[in-house]
Amino acid sequence: MLQTSKLTTKFQTTVPTRVRKILQLKAGDMVGFEIDGNEVRLRRATPLDLAFTQALEGTLTEWSSKADDRAFKDL
Structure with missing residues (x-):
């Protein structure tokens, strides 16, 4: 069964109720x-x-410049 949800202009979405129930998600879950x-x-x-x-977060600093932010802002 296909469940859909619309993206906002900030690329955010709501997880459909059926999906939340299947995954047993609640507010604050990752x-x-x-x-x-x-x-x-x-x-x-x-x-x-x-x-x-x-553990990976500290290893990815090579892509954390202002130039990178500008280059990837529309992704």
Whole structure:
């Protein structure tokens, strides 16, 4: 079954009720996006996902300049 949601001008969206129920999401929960080629899956993020993401954050500073912000602002 396809569930849809509209993006705002800030690229935000509401997770449909059925999806929230299936993933048992509540306000404040984190979600993960699994990317496989052109396919993306949404899932509830686990503590391990969050720890991995936090460990990577400090290694990605090469893309944190004002020039990068300007170059990628429309993505």
